Amino acid sequence: MAELNSKIPSGPLADKWSNYKEHSKLVNPANKRKLEIIVVGTGLAGASAAATLAELGYQVKAFCFQDSPRRAHSIAAQGGINAAKNYKNDGDSVYRLFYDTIKGGDFRAREANVYRLADVSRNIIDQCVAQGVPFAREYGGLLDNRSFGGAQVSRTFYARGQTGQQLLLGAYQALERQVGLGNVKMYSRHEMVELVTIEGKARGIIARNLVTGQLERYFGHAVLLCTGGYGNVFYLSTNAMGSNVTAAWKAHKKGAYFANPCYTQIHPTCIPVTGDYQSKLTLMSESLRNDGRVWVPKSKEDAKAIREGKKKPEDIKEEDRDYYLERKYPSFGNLCPRDIASRAAKEACDDGRGIVPSGLGVFLDFSDAIKRLGVDVVKARYGELFPMYQNITNEDPLKTPMKIYPAVHYTMGGIWVDYELMTTVPGLYALGEANFSDHGANRLGASALMQGLADGYFVIPYTIANYLSSEIFVKPIPTNHPAFNEAEKEARERMTQFLNAKGKTSVEEFHKRLGKIMWEYCGMARNAEGLTKARKLIQELREEFYKDVRVLGSIDELNPDLDKAGRVADFIELGELMVIDALNRNESCGGHFREEYQLEGEAKRDDANYAYVAAWEYKGVGADPVLHKEELKYENIELQVRSYK
């Protein structure tokens, strides 16, 4: 197998993207009209890509499984979007955003991609404001910013606690405008269930119409996967219930390498788990760490008393509280990156100082901020977040500290892509959270929105032309081509298999069991023994699933359980790959913490042996995948031990 070619342009870091744009191939307007592009997923990456490509003149088909493209899970992002505007005059720059992102990612991301991201971040804000996105403003009428984890400047733009919603609605409106103009054909309630490749190139998809159950065939000169992350492999996560890996996994099985699957982000500020019935976990925005102080009691006795309801948080005197983030990381304090804050919470709870009945929870306290700023300012700053917390937990965070605990939130790993966002299958692209490219081993807060929109608005419109310019002579391939027949047959057989298993165990139950394995052995802390065991457990679960799953109803109707069976089957296979990847990476970095590799409780990287992207090639169900390494070359920054102390 040939070495991975990341196609990073030559030249100085700051000039790579402009050099690329100046020399990449173009498609003339008359030819654009003849080219069809499939966009799967309509979150920030998908909606912005579909809208922009349609504006350029391509014929776009966009797909989402929700009933409307406006509901993609980007909508739930709360805190904000980073951009190197330096409106605050506090020393920000493209280079600094680039550096913070590389460092936040624990030096496991590709320099050239991250620099480009930081560079176009400024255009994103301009574009969104022009669309009418209602960002927070100051009294002078100009845009406001706030600070976020992993940075010492204020570069985060926000719209109350609903930044993702407002950015997505901006992209959605741009998309609907193109639907109205006839440039995009929108397919809601459609789920991609198979990728179609012809002579090695991506040429279409099979999608299940979720209302009629029909398997439908769609041709495209290129296919864009904007399908988000795979956090739901853990069952409990902050992802939406429908978020899944199926489209990405089908692409992986058809030749797209999957990169760094073990890099998962556990977000430090989520509402703790309370019961077995729980279907998802709710995130409380990281922006709360601007004003909230994280603490547990210094003594185990006090923590126990709180757990048992014998003491209240107010009863613990100031000197008996351990503001552990401020203590351990004085220069970043409560604003240290997510992976570090999460592990510190786990450490405090493992030490017996957790403050909820399960023992897995810490306080996030706003009393100092309320004293300093007043209740009204704090309330205004966090908009919907406080009522949301109160509604879920029946406790008022203005009166008593929030209780929080880390939960699975984002996946840095994903489909391997080159500088052009193309996967190892020609004509197949991956954008946004679905790809692996920009966040290394840990993503900084307010950077997911930035990356999704950067990929969709400002990267893919240039890079896709470089490929499509050589496709202008390819006539649309009729969907009765044998490759479409074959792909549809595969999809139908798989669904029939689920329905015919007629077992005793629900899909939901299998999903829960997978989640427990993943959280226990491949969660916040991992070790070789546990991972080895997990692989075996997952393999057993997979066999049991196909024998014993119970899916009712039929294939020819709206059948959410059948859809979910397909998603869980893919999660099980992905889970095994995650464990293999975690076992292979004998170091700790960012969200991947191997207990064997630590130095005084901090992650210990091994740059000599693991400064590479692990891109896995699929070799069949249960077979060992083949590892391809993309060496990470740092030409502009020096690899350092990441310190927020």
Next chain:
Amino acid sequence: MKVNLKIWRQKNAKTEGKMVDYTVDGVNPDMSFLEMIDVLNEQLVNKNEEPVAFDHDCREGICGMCSMYINGRAHGPLHGTTTCQLYMRHFKDGETIYVEPWRAKAFPVIKDLVVDRSGFDRIIAAGGFVSVNTGQAQDANAIPVEKADAEKAMDAAACIGCGACVAACPNSAAMLFVSAKISHLALFPQGQPERDLRALNMVNQMDAEGFGNCTNIGACEAECPKEIKLTNIARLNRDFLVASLISE
């Protein structure tokens, strides 16, 4: 706690539906309403009965997908809340709870509690946007916006497009939804060039979809999970009137 449920079951758009009785035992007051339905569905699957189909996704009250008409109210008894953010502690032990889909001519039932709300997308496609192609924007701070206007625009933009306003309205009008988008964009300088055309096109599409007329009842505002205000409808009426006069 234990609840008795009467849930609308309908095989598909072509067949007739009916209310069916279920009982769920061992309900934890800290469960969300949807988690309680999850428990019911798990029970149904175990009994070889088809689970209840319902729309849901983020379960954080922001995607707008969940849509249950509970005890005669859109999203249930709690003010300013989506179905997914409604908790069982707001119900009594032993209570009988009626669960129906949104009911409106423009929202036909697909199955059980799932309805087709694609009319909302077509209304946005008719004019709910600022026509600005990617790459054309000037510097973001070149367009100052008065803070008060920006806040009002954000209040309107908070609409999640769930359709509770339509479900709650005796006329099945979509005025609150349409006016929220009209207001959001009308309050910004960026929205001015297309302001008249936007009002005309969105209202025309709204009528074409079969939504009813507004008779100032206010049920939409009362049931809106994001507390979108009726004043937006006033702004829409004004914009539509002005636009109609100009276009004549």
